[in-house]
Amino acid sequence: MILTPDEIQAIRQEAGHFPYPSAAAIEALNIAQRGHDWISDELLREVAEVLGISPADLDSVATFYNLIYRRPVGKRVIHYCNSVSCWMLGAEDNRRHLSERLGIGLGETTGDGEYTLLPIVCLGACDKAPVLMIGDETHFNVDPAKLDDILGETGAP
Amino acid sequence: MDKPLTRNIKPDGSAASLAEYRAGGGYEGLKKALAELAPLEVQQQVKDSGLRGRGGAGFPTGMKWSFVPMGEDAPKTKYLVVNGDEMEPGAFKDRLLLEGDPHQLIEGVAIASYAIQANIAYIFLRGEYRLAADRLRRAIAEAEEYKLLGANILGSGFSLDLRLHTSAGRYICGEETALLNSLEGKRANPRAKPPFPQVSGLFGKPTIVNNVETLCNLPHILRNGVEWYKGLSRTGEPGTKIYGVSGRVKRPGAWELPMGTTAREIIEEHAGGMRDGYRLKGYMPGGASTDFLLPEHLDIPMDYGSIGKAGSRLGTGTMILLDDRTCPVRMVLNLEQFFAQESCGWCTPCRDGLPWTVSLLERLIEGRGRLEDLHTLERLCGLLGPGNTFCALAPGAVEPLQSALKYFRADFERYLQPQSTRGGVYA
Numbered sequence: 001m002i003l004t005p006d007e008i009q010a011i012r013q014e015a016g017h018f019p020y021p022s023a024a025a026i027e028a029l030n031i032a033q034r035g036h037d038w039i040s041d042e043l044l045r046e047v048a049e050v051l052g053i054s055p056a057d058l059d060s061v062a063t064f065y066n067l068i069y070r071r072p073v074g075k076r077v078i079h080y081c082n083s084v085s086c087w088m089l090g091a092e093d094n095r096r097h098l099s100e101r102l103g104i105g106l107g108e109t110t111g112d113g114e115y116t117l118l119p120i121v122c123l124g125a126c127d128k129a130p131v132l133m134i135g136d137e138t139h140f141n142v143d144p145a146k147l148d149d150i151l152g153e154t155g156a157p
Numbered sequence: 158m159d160k161p162l163t164r165n166i167k168p169d170g171s172a173a174s175l176a177e178y179r180a181g182g183g184y185e186g187l188k189k190a191l192a193e194l195a196p197l198e199v200q201q202q203v204k205d206s207g208l209r210g211r212g213g214a215g216f217p218t219g220m221k222w223s224f225v226p227m228g229e230d231a232p233k234t235k236y237l238v239v240n241g242d243e244m245e246p247g248a249f250k251d252r253l254l255l256e257g258d259p260h261q262l263i264e265g266v267a268i269a270s271y272a273i274q275a276n277i278a279y280i281f282l283r284g285e286y287r288l289a290a291d292r293l294r295r296a297i298a299e300a301e302e303y304k305l306l307g308a309n310i311l312g313s314g315f316s317l318d319l320r321l322h323t324s325a326g327r328y329i330c331g332e333e334t335a336l337l338n339s340l341e342g343k344r345a346n347p348r349a350k351p352p353f354p355q356v357s358g359l360f361g362k363p364t365i366v367n368n369v370e371t372l373c374n375l376p377h378i379l380r381n382g383v384e385w386y387k388g389l390s391r392t393g394e395p396g397t398k399i400y401g402v403s404g405r406v407k408r409p410g411a412w413e414l415p416m417g418t419t420a421r422e423i424i425e426e427h428a429g430g431m432r433d434g435y436r437l438k439g440y441m442p443g444g445a446s447t448d449f450l451l452p453e454h455l456d457i458p459m460d461y462g463s464i465g466k467a468g469s470r471l472g473t474g475t476m477i478l479l480d481d482r483t484c485p486v487r488m489v490l491n492l493e494q495f496f497a498q499e500s501c502g503w504c505t506p507c508r509d510g511l512p513w514t515v516s517l518l519e520r521l522i523e524g525r526g527r528l529e530d531l532h533t534l535e536r537l538c539g540l541l542g543p544g545n546t547f548c549a550l551a552p553g554a555v556e557p558l559q560s561a562l563k564y565f566r567a568d569f570e571r572y573l574q575p576q577s578t579r580g581g582v583y584a
Contacts, residue, residue, distance in 0.1 A: 017320065018342075019360050025342035026325050030284075064344045064501075065325030067284045079285075083246035084445055085403040087491045088483055121328060121495055122246040122445075123285055126403035126475070127410045136287045 003046045007035055011050045022053045025061045029068050038069040066120065074109040076154065079120035080132040086122075090143060091130040095119075097144040101151065159389055161377040162370070162397060163413040166257035172292045175299045178260040184305055186379030187264050190271055191313035194379075197227060199272040203375065205383045207395040211250075212240055212331070212368030213443065213472045214549075215461040224355035225273045225363045235275040236364040238340065239266060239372060241282040241289075242324055242331040246445040246495055247477040250399040250411050251369040255282070255289035258373075259296035263319065265372030267310065268379055270317050273365055278319045281336055284326045293321050328499035332548050333366045335501065346503040347548035370399060392417030394460040398471075402428040404478030405435045411475065417458035420476065424455070435480040439564060443472020445492050446553025448560035449479065469560070484583040485565040486572060489558055490518040496554035507551035510541045514558060521572045531569055535562055 003011075011028040015021035028047050029039060036043055039062050041055075048058040062068045069077075078098060082091050095106070098117055102110050109116040123131045128140035139150055165173035165181060178184070190199050204219025225235065239262065243251040254262060266278050282290055297319055300306040308316045327345050329335045334348035337359050358364025374396060378386045387395040394416050400423050401411035407429030414423065420440065424430065431437055439449040442459060448469035450457075457463050464471045479485055497511035514537055517530045538559040541551040562569060571579050 023340070023342040023360075026339070027322070030323070030325065060344055061342065065284075065327050067326040082491075083495055084477055084488065084491050085247060088404060088488070120285065120326070121499060122244055122248070124243050124249045124252045124283070126247055126249045126477070127401060129403060129409075133285060138285075138287075 001046060002036065002040075002043050003032065003050070004035065007031055008050055011047065015051060021051045022057070025051060025053070025058055026065065026068075029058070029062055033068060037075070038072050044070075072109065073116040073118075074114050076114060076135045077116045077118060078132060078134050079118050079123075081121070081123045081130065082119040083122035083126075085126035086130040089129045093144060094130055094132065094142055094147060097147055101148070158415065160397060160413040161381075161389075162254065162261070162373050162399060163257070165261065166253060170256070172256060172296070173258045173260065175260055175296070175303065178258065178264075182380055183260055183376070184264055186376035187267050187271075187305070188311055190268050190379050191311055191315055196272050196274050199268065199379070202383060203272065203378060206374075206378045206386045208371065208374055208378065208386075209394065209461060210368055211370035211374075211398070211473070213245070213248075213446070213470075215471060218367065218371055221355065221367075222269070222273050222365060224353060225365060226356065227274065231274070232362055234277070234360075234362045235273055236359045236362055237266060237270040237273060237275040237278040238336065238359060238364055238366045239278070239280040239282075240331060240333070240336060240366050240368045241280055241286070242336060243286075243369070244283055244326075244328045244331055244499075245473065246492070247403060247441065248401075248444045248473040248475045249403070250401055250473060250475055252286060252289065253399065253411055254369055254373050255286060256292055259289075259292045260300065261373050261376060262293075262369055263296055263300050263306065265375040266319060267306065267317055268375040269365065269367060269372055271315050273363070275363075275365070276316055276318065278317060279340060279359075280319070280321045281330070281340060282321060282323050283330070284324045286323075290321065290323050297321065327501070328495075329501040329548075329550060332550065335548065336366060337364065344501070346501050349547075390416040390460075392458050392460045392463070394462065398459070398474045400427075400459060401473075401475035402478065403475070404440075405432045405480045405483075406430065406478060407432055417460045417463070419456050420450075420459055421455035423459065423476070424478070431478075431480065435482060437478060438481045438483075439479040439485070441472075441477045441479075441557060442469050443474050443476070445477065445495065446470075446549075446556055447472040448556045449485075449564055450560075451564055470556070482583060485561050485568045486518065486522060487583075489561045490515065490522060492557050493518060493554065496550065500550060500554075504547035504551075506541050506546045507548075507554075510537055511551060511554055513537060514541075514555075521569065524572065524576055526572055528573060531562065531573075534558065538562070 014027040015024040048055040125131045208218045209215040330339045330345045335345040339345040354364045398416045441447045493514045500507045502508040538555040541555045543552045
């Protein structure tokens with residue numbers, strides 16, 4: 001079993017709030033992902049078992065949403081917004097700079113397992129474009145120089 | 158100028174506390190509704206106020222509520238759902254309200270729930286709004302502690318359980334029925350209508366889905382009355398609106414202004430005008446799914462009717478500006494890439510048609526386009542338009558494309574010329 005007893009308990013608790021347990025699928029996947037970084041096939045099967053639904057049904061949900069990762073990701077996922085206002089104001093420069101500095105393309109993870117670079121749709125801060133998220137934190141008005149500062153603070157090479 | 162929705166929003170970006178919210182009359186609207194008005198009377202006040210949904214479609218809120226079964230024979234379980242899935246490129250107004258004044262939303266939820274007699278409410282929040290989620294959780298706990306939520310609110314006999322659901326990211330979740338599927342733990346595919354959610358929604362029970370900004374209007378309407386609310390506007394459409402501007406202006410941002418303020422005033426006075434060296438070429442008045450308008454439309458009031466007559470939609474009221482140094486064709490490609498990626502794939506025109514628009518635009522930009530491709534793009538605008546798809550995603554997606562083909566035709570045709578003769582218009 002990969003899920004911890006605490007995670008199983010948390011998933012069961014979520015499921016108890018709904019008329020049927022499968023309604024907690026997204027919360028359950030979020031709980032599992034928080035503890036294990038991404039949703040492996042084995043983890044998916046375990047979550048499905050706790051919810052009492054088929055792994056295929058749960059996989060149809062897990063593969064639908066942008067923030068559920070079905071492949072391994074680094075400790076910090078960098079989501080850069082590639083939507084229209086950010087695109088207009090320099091998102092592509094930031095992406096190029098990130099790729100060069102970290103040595104990874106879109107969808108890839110650095111060799112030390114630290115960072116994964118992914119695009120995301122509009123982060124809802126178009127007045128502060130370009131915007132990106134690193135882990136849980138959103139950064140506004142980002143340019144390559146600011147990116148260097150942000151990455152420097154996290155200890156990136 | 159009265160700015161009820163944003164008066165508690167602090168410049169430092171911190172959230173208004175319960176005490177601060179109450180000091181400005183917070184929860185008085187709820188108190189009044191519970192103590193003095195029957196649920197149907199609250200519905201009538203909101204109907205009389207003329208409030209229209211601020212999520213983008215602009216449907217009259219009171220009328221939407223009136224389709225919910227009421228009275229003794231109505232189902233015992235009903236739901237109120239907050240649409241906080243703000244994911245349309247160019248839209249960033251709800252974030253301001255969610256992060257800056259969470260109690261205002263909670264009061265709005267409680268009033269709406271009382272009006273339709275729902276005892277369970279969900280806030281469906283996009284997963285990326287982590288700060289808003291933290292602040293909402295704290296505010297919900299505070300409201301519960303002070304008996305503003307939970308059993309027997311303010312001793313009225315009305316009870317409401319409010320839960321926060323953080324989504325996992327997908328634009329289609331903002332569509333009313335797709336949102337309900339997502340809340341049920343499924344893929345967010347839209348549902349066929351009828352039955353409408355007001356009759357059979359979440360878990361098959363009567364459900365109202367209202368946008369964040371819409372709900373934030375309710376405490377003020379209830380507290381100050383219908384006439385006051387109508388007086389906030391400059392046009393026949395009542396209230397204030399949170400307008401926003403993004404793009405190459407000096408001070409991009411969001412401001413609460415009287416409904417019917419013109420785009421010129423918003424762009425030139427509040428956003429400080431275009432940045433030096435840039436000229437306005439066009440603007441999308443209400444987010445990525447609205448038709449472009451031109452500088453000649455700047456003096457039209459930004460309300461639902463006036464913008465509709467000009468050939469676009471007010472949408473979210475948050476404008477995206479196109480400047481004279483940004484290529485409209487590349488801008489439209491970015492928009493279509495977004496919609497193609499975020500199509501849920503449920504219906505064929507959207508699933509297959511949007512990637513087709515993307516590939517035609519890419520081919521054009523790469524210099525491999527043909528004149529008939531422009532005709533195909535125009536034809537696709539019709540094929541993906543209203544009535545031909547399961548939900549409004551594809552019709553919204555083709556709005557910027559069809560208007561760009563109309564207004565910026567020369568920019569599309571420029572790509573049909575040999576590269577050496579195109580000239581360096583765009584950087």
